[in-house]
Amino acid sequence: MILEEKENKIDNYLDEDAYRFLSFLQFSTQDEENLKALSEVFKPNIPDIVSSFYQYLQKFEDTSLLLTDDIIKTRLLKAQSRYLERLTQGNYDHQYLADRKRIGVTHSQVGLTTKWYIGAYNLYLHLLYPLIFQAYSDKPEQVQDSLLSLTKILMLDMQLAMDAYIEHQQLESQHIQSERFTAIGQLAAQVAHEIRNPLSSIELNLDLLADEILDEPKAGTQESRNLLRSIRNEVDRLADIVSEYLAFARVPRFEFEEESMNAVVQKFCHFVKPQLHQSKITLKLDLDESLPSLLLDTEQIQRILHNFLKNGIEAMPEGGEFTFRTRTKSEHIVLEITDTGEGISHSDLKKIFDPFFTTKRDGTGLGLPIAQEVIKHHQGEILCESIPKKGTKFSITFPVSFNKEVESDHNIPSRDW
Numbered sequence: 001m002i003l004e005e006k007e008n009k010i011d012n013y014l015d016e017d018a019y020r021f022l023s024f025l026q027f028s029t030q031d032e033e034n035l036k037a038l039s040e041v042f043k044p045n046i047p048d049i050v051s052s053f054y055q056y057l058q059k060f061e062d063t064s065l066l067l068t069d070d071i072i073k074t075r076l077l078k079a080q081s082r083y084l085e086r087l088t089q090g091n092y093d094h095q096y097l098a099d100r101k102r103i104g105v106t107h108s109q110v111g112l113t114t115k116w117y118i119g120a121y122n123l124y125l126h127l128l129y130p131l132i133f134q135a136y137s138d139k140p141e142q143v144q145d146s147l148l149s150l151t152k153i154l155m156l157d158m159q160l161a162m163d164a165y166i167e168h169q170q171l172e173s174q175h176i177q178s179e180r181f182t183a184i185g186q187l188a189a190q191v192a193h194e195i196r197n198p199l200s201s202i203e204l205n206l207d208l209l210a211d212e213i214l215d216e217p218k219a220g221t222q223e224s225r226n227l228l229r230s231i232r233n234e235v236d237r238l239a240d241i242v243s244e245y246l247a248f249a250r251v252p253r254f255e256f257e258e259e260s261m262n263a264v265v266q267k268f269c270h271f272v273k274p275q276l277h278q279s280k281i282t283l284k285l286d287l288d289e290s291l292p293s294l295l296l297d298t299e300q301i302q303r304i305l306h307n308f309l310k311n312g313i314e315a316m317p318e319g320g321e322f323t324f325r326t327r328t329k330s331e332h333i334v335l336e337i338t339d340t341g342e343g344i345s346h347s348d349l350k351k352i353f354d355p356f357f358t359t360k361r362d363g364t365g366l367g368l369p370i371a372q373e374v375i376k377h378h379q380g381e382i383l384c385e386s387i388p389k390k391g392t393k394f395s396i397t398f399p400v401s402f403n404k405e406v407e408s409d410h411n412i413p414s415r416d417w
Helices: 016-024 029-037 039-058 061-067 070-087 094-110 115-135 140-213 222-249 261-278 298-315 367-377
Strands: 257-259 281-286 294-296 320-329 332-339 381-387 391-399
Touching (some): 029 039, 039 061, 039 115, 061 070, 070 094, 070 140, 094 140, 115 140, 140 222, 257 261, 261 281, 261 294, 261 298, 261 320, 261 332, 298 320, 298 332, 298 367, 298 391, 367 381
Parallel strands (some): 281 320
Antiparallel strands (some): 257 294, 320 332, 381 391
């Protein structure tokens, strides 16, 4: 079954992009017939083709290492035989495409990277083309049509396998990142709890001392009063760090409500206007009034907006502009937060979402990782662009479809972070 005859139900491994790619290749019923006709041409030669493929893999250290295990080698050669047989059987339906994607997942699992894909499929072309020329030596038009049909299906297979490989690698990376966040969160919680109790005692004793020195004009010198204020400031800073550690370690319970992103931004901006004015920062709003509403945890969104504001103020010590912009993009809503501050270097930009990474003397390096996790719980994505000495822009994307997916279940289970 080809593109125009595809079933309505698509295998979970597959998405519409595969069918669009089939259409882009202009894969037709005639291509399917051409490939079926090649079945009798290729079938007697499959053992030799598989042997040549094996010899090709043996030439390179990376791939030859995969073949030291006899069981893996046997499975690989059998899989290649089945692949070549299936290649010309026709019926290129959703199951065929899904099977091709599974090949990419398998390659990812055994450690065969994408750089070998092009070489392997190129080898198939070199091995199969001569067989076509030989079989249709007296039919030049059939040679041309068969070569084109074979190239189309091999290009499709390569595309699907590479897409699946990349998707599998991304899922593995996300899993590792999630486990890493969990471990770091547990460590942060332990450290914070161990600090919090003695810190509370220090704060209590400091308050008692302050009552004696600051409230009694004759008690203590001006120097001691200044020193006491400095200690209080440092204790408050340490308390903020402990709170941020605990916030990072704690998995919040998300409470989603239908809300306008514009309304959330406007409410936040109304609250922080005095702070921006005091910092000589001009606030600009560019809000798309046609935005659909979303299911948002407004408390968590407000929390991460505060973090972006804090970073922006620190990046603009002499003042500047802070801009909120909302817009639609395909089936998504985009919130852009821009400042005209110092910017972030290219090397640091790669690490800003890593827990505890910071370039600030008083920073914990947890604000952006927390923001990223909150956005992930909204099934969103955050990207950062920055030009040193010119400014930084964070783009947060929320899928509109999230509104439908969680409408019947507002309490989505939180991931560990």
